[in-house]
Amino acid sequence: MSKKETPSPASPQKVSRRKFLGAAAVTATGATTLGFPMIAKAAGPITLRFQSTWPSKDIFHEYALDFASKVNAMSGNELKIEVLPAGAVVKAFDLLDAVNKGTLDGGHGVVAYWYGKNNAVALWGSGPAFGMDANMVLAWHYYGGGKELLDEIYRSMNMDVVSMLYGPMPTQPLGWFKKPVTKVQDFHGLKYRTVGLAVEIFKELGAAVNPLPAGEIVPAMDRGLLDAAEFNNASSDRVLGFPDVAKVCMLQSFHQASEQFEVLFNKKKYDALSAEHKAIIKHAIEAASADMSWKAIDRYSKDYLEMATKQGVKFYKTPDAILQAELAAWDKVIAAKSAENPMFKKVLDSQRAFAARAARWQNDTNVDFKMAYNHYFAKKKA
Numbered sequence: 001m002s003k004k005e006t007p008s009p010a011s012p013q014k015v016s017r018r019k020f021l022g023a024a025a026v027t028a029t030g031a032t033t034l035g036f037p038m039i040a041k042a043a044g045p046i047t048l049r050f051q052s053t054w055p056s057k058d059i060f061h062e063y064a065l066d067f068a069s070k071v072n073a074m075s076g077n078e079l080k081i082e083v084l085p086a087g088a089v090v091k092a093f094d095l096l097d098a099v100n101k102g103t104l105d106g107g108h109g110v111v112a113y114w115y116g117k118n119n120a121v122a123l124w125g126s127g128p129a130f131g132m133d134a135n136m137v138l139a140w141h142y143y144g145g146g147k148e149l150l151d152e153i154y155r156s157m158n159m160d161v162v163s164m165l166y167g168p169m170p171t172q173p174l175g176w177f178k179k180p181v182t183k184v185q186d187f188h189g190l191k192y193r194t195v196g197l198a199v200e201i202f203k204e205l206g207a208a209v210n211p212l213p214a215g216e217i218v219p220a221m222d223r224g225l226l227d228a229a230e231f232n233n234a235s236s237d238r239v240l241g242f243p244d245v246a247k248v249c250m251l252q253s254f255h256q257a258s259e260q261f262e263v264l265f266n267k268k269k270y271d272a273l274s275a276e277h278k279a280i281i282k283h284a285i286e287a288a289s290a291d292m293s294w295k296a297i298d299r300y301s302k303d304y305l306e307m308a309t310k311q312g313v314k315f316y317k318t319p320d321a322i323l324q325a326e327l328a329a330w331d332k333v334i335a336a337k338s339a340e341n342p343m344f345k346k347v348l349d350s351q352r353a354f355a356a357r358a359a360r361w362q363n364d365t366n367v368d369f370k371m372a373y374n375h376y377f378a379k380k381k382a
Contacts, residue, residue, distance in 0.1 A: 047080045053092035053109035055215045056085035059235045064108035070284040092213040106265040112196030120344040125259030126197035130355035134168030134258045144354035160267040166289035167261035174250035174318045175230030184325045193229035198255035204329035221245040234304040243311040252318045254326040
């Protein structure tokens, strides 16, 4: 062989990438020999069947669909969540059991709905939360120990689920009434709907409480089975038909001032997902939380004004005397529940410690936006 034909040790022959990979492919052990790991691809998309606890027409079900669409898009539809409305598979209040058993792969609801299994879960939403709004309760949940406590509660209930909270809800109205409530005595004997620990608050105020799911409230009011009821917000209340059965809505209340949504997964189904899909779900939860809070501001404000201007609804601020009575009733409720349930007290103490710091910071820091609003929009006196 001539010198020209002999490869130089310092200048090895170049092999094209295509030829290199081709040579590797024809050797049965080539992938291992050449150091290229085999990458297994899923045979097809993974589909998870979810159900919400909301009627299909409610904006809450829309929020559930929004979360699912984010997961689907971020995964390139390799992971697909399909969401059915309440009642499609199980009743709203049976969702947790259905997810635990694997009847459903997951669901969308609120933690307070599982109050009957362990009343401590209602602290994620019911009551004044020591002065924390819904976003601050989420801060406590993710950074102040709340998530670990909720996981502990689910384990004690033998619930094989993974829970993720998101979506801070604005303060919920006191509710819909036939006429304005002006004093605590107006609740005496009133047939009223609410859920979670709020049931106990209004019992303390003298009401006869019935914790109906969303889709049953307005029909019950129409038939006279309820005198008054609360659900959540202007958009949900409007589409559920509250203005058709009552024309008075009382705004502001401490009974559910700081609630949020819950996304549930069957734990076996969740654990079987790849690390990448779990990361997509985590970040979709965070994105959906922000998106929900922005959409709520837009939609709730529109429906609030539409009901006032086109449907004859009269909105009133709940009198301070009733708000104070709610706080006093709450004090009695939490004292009794803490004595009965050590986990209830454990959650309550954790919230209190976080709120003492965080709520003080928020109150001291935030400006009174109502002052600026009134400056620009309030009617000026002549």
